[in-house]
Amino acid sequence: MGLLLRWSGSAVAGLALAAAALAPPAEGQTPDADAIKRGEYIFNAAGCLGCHTDEKNKGPRLAGGRALRTPFGTFHGPNITPDPTHGIGAWTEAQFLRALREGRGADGSHLFPAFPYTSFTGMTDADAKDLWAYLRAQPAVAQPNKPHDLGFPYNIRALMMAWNWLFFSPGEFRPDASPTPELKRGAYLVNALGHCGECHTPRNFFGATRGDMKMAGAVLGDGAVPNLTPDPDTGIGKWSPDDLVELLKSGMTPEGDFVGSEMGEVVANTTGKLTDADRRAIVAYLRSLPPIRHHVRKPAAK
């Protein structure tokens, strides 16, 4: 890892050469600056930072620890820095791809879908490999993972086998047959990378997103997550494409307000860092969804 760090962090050729002489990289593991750069874009588009960094408590970057509260218990995003003990430094690229695709840890154990492999399964090989290259190039942090705090029976990982059989369809993203390249790109950004539905699609009793209510808005914690389908009254049907693009870019709504909380974070970490073309693709795709009339009401204050 030290090699990777020096390689990416230093422009001094001599240093890189010296490091290379000390520890020649294994075949196929040569850090590729272009892959790391592309991987950074995938990292942003996939919104990895939010769950894997305890930003609120100023925790070290990607070293995990953020608490994700769900009806099943509290999950803590793990350390995904290249630390070999506490992070994913001892993982292989193949294991990383399998985690994204199938929701499995390095040892084959089942990950919980708080990690949105249900969305990331659609990631292309090329993007997943670039993301891997980027993560490998980040500083290692030796910070132990916090255990999840789950009630019985949700703490039984093996039960995920049944859950996956019922609710999970693995595989690279397959867009609908007809759409334009822009709609395909939008669908990929929304469904595979951005995992927007993890918050904007309501879940069933088992915590799986409901296919019949895709992007129709949901109640999350004590807040209402808006309906993103083009329904004119309860969704985004009355928004202009420009207004939607602006919200993704700066967080500003047509009222001159700025989104806060989780969506504020998404704008800062993800949508605000995308290209304009990608933001437009997201908006075009959302506007192409079947409109679903669903007014999300904020739960009454406790």
Next chain:
Amino acid sequence: MSSWLKRAALAAAAVTLVGAVGLEASMAQGDPIAQRKALMKSNGDAMKAIKAVVDAKGPTAPVVPEAAKIASNLKSAAAHFPAGSDTGDTKASPDIWKNLDEFKKLDESSTAAAMKLEASAKKGDAAVVAADFGELGKSCGACHQKYRLK
């Protein structure tokens, strides 16, 4: 102008003034949640107006009073979050009162961003105004992300 017209205009001005003073007074005495909501609504309206000017890429003069309004609103903003005003019909995060110093700092940096926008709007370079407007927006978003619940 005939004298009755003058008087009518004066009367109208007086009514407006009294109205404004009345509003100020009621704002000052009212609950802080309503005050800060009115203040934020005023900021939103100003941002909306500025965005229209920035999008049009024309003269930047109309941005000046709007940016000044935001700066003045934000200068007093932190004062509208007294202890105990965390409950009620509010989206203010309870974290505000845990990190009051940081909250005030964010407010100050947003105020500074609004003043910078006001200054660049006076100078009239549309590209600089657009960039400063973007920075102010980021500043608004940064505070909402931390301290405004959805």
